[in-house]
Amino acid sequence: MRRLAPALLPLFLAGSASADPGFHLCGNEERFRLFAEPPSCQAGGAPASAPAPPEPRRLFDKRTMRLSGAMLLAVPIIGYIVWWRTNDLTEFRFANEGWFDADTYSGGADKVSHFVASSILGHGLERFYENLGHTRSDARWLAIGAVTITGLVVEAGDGFKYGGASWQDAVMNVGGGVLGAQIAYRRLGDAVGLRFGYVPEKNRGGETEKRVGHYSQEIYTVDAKLGGILRRSGLEPGPLRFLMLSATYGTRGYAVYGANGYEDLPAELRERDLGLELGLNIPEILRALGFPERRWWQSVIYQIFSFFRVPYTGIGFRYDFDHRRWRGPDIGN
Numbered sequence: 001m002r003r004l005a006p007a008l009l010p011l012f013l014a015g016s017a018s019a020d021p022g023f024h025l026c027g028n029e030e031r032f033r034l035f036a037e038p039p040s041c042q043a044g045g046a047p048a049s050a051p052a053p054p055e056p057r058r059l060f061d062k063r064t065m066r067l068s069g070a071m072l073l074a075v076p077i078i079g080y081i082v083w084w085r086t087n088d089l090t091e092f093r094f095a096n097e098g099w100f101d102a103d104t105y106s107g108g109a110d111k112v113s114h115f116v117a118s119s120i121l122g123h124g125l126e127r128f129y130e131n132l133g134h135t136r137s138d139a140r141w142l143a144i145g146a147v148t149i150t151g152l153v154v155e156a157g158d159g160f161k162y163g164g165a166s167w168q169d170a171v172m173n174v175g176g177g178v179l180g181a182q183i184a185y186r187r188l189g190d191a192v193g194l195r196f197g198y199v200p201e202k203n204r205g206g207e208t209e210k211r212v213g214h215y216s217q218e219i220y221t222v223d224a225k226l227g228g229i230l231r232r233s234g235l236e237p238g239p240l241r242f243l244m245l246s247a248t249y250g251t252r253g254y255a256v257y258g259a260n261g262y263e264d265l266p267a268e269l270r271e272r273d274l275g276l277e278l279g280l281n282i283p284e285i286l287r288a289l290g291f292p293e294r295r296w297w298q299s300v301i302y303q304i305f306s307f308f309r310v311p312y313t314g315i316g317f318r319y320d321f322d323h324r325r326w327r328g329p330d331i332g333n
Helices: 006-013 062-084 105-131 136-161 167-185 226-232 238-242 282-288 296-307
Strands: 022-026 029-033 192-198 218-225 243-252 255-258 261-264 271-280 314-320 325-330
Touching (some): 062 136, 105 167, 105 192, 105 218, 105 243, 218 226, 238 243, 238 282, 282 296
Antiparallel strands (some): 243 271, 255 261, 314 325
16 A cells, blocks of 8 residues: 555644544533534533634744645655665656556556545645644645645656656545545544555455455445434434445456566456445444543544554445456455
8 A cells, every 4th residue: 555655644643633523422411523622511511611712823834834844755755665765766757547447557446546545644634734723724725735745746756766657646636635625624524434445365356376466455445424424414323323335446466476576467367346335433333432532542543443444344245347247245355
């Protein structure tokens, strides 16, 4: 998951803000909260009056510029360590990689990876800028700008070191960043979300003794969280709050690790799988078990489980576009 490394940074920078709106128990009454911190409670279970909000920060004040600059500087450093270190410097070039065709690089899984990683980054940065004291609107635009610059830096590095800068990747970077920042801005994280995950190592396109690679162990999801959707509709979700419906995408059989690095597999072993599955909403399960969100590290745990699909927590059916067939039920492998 080489594209997801920069997206994990704001999970820790925004650790004091919960990834999703949640619930807090005041006396005997469960109250929905839209902001990061739970409301304090007065005697009798009534929520205390909220203090007057502080003055919003200027859009580009010194603290915002310093921290944003540090994050953006970290991106090429991470890129060098994770992606570019083993490649020789070449002349800058562009690459037209396509989208989701059978002969597209990794069957389009790389494009979904860009979109999901940028969405996570946009979501985390919006909350991060809010925690710095910016208004929600300013935080959204700062997050979108930071994701766009981050994506351009990554593509610039790829232009020299990783086969070429792809305009398709750039489009997915911006689109994902806008969506993630908008979800955070609208406080929709309890109802919708995007995740990435590992699946058990298996080349569904055809068995091989060599270790699979090239996104064959990865799956990406767009989630409809039943608890948040039903609550927003004025309904009591009951046990359904622990479940979510997800659209998934993953590819198989594009390459394996050989003696000389990646080795392409024949086209007949490849799969591009679009699926629908029912899975567990782990943050809701943690809340039901009483796991707190008050400390920064506890909030980070909630955010990790909001954005990472744990293996064996979803089951569904997938349509293989390369062989024009359905398969399942399975866990995504």
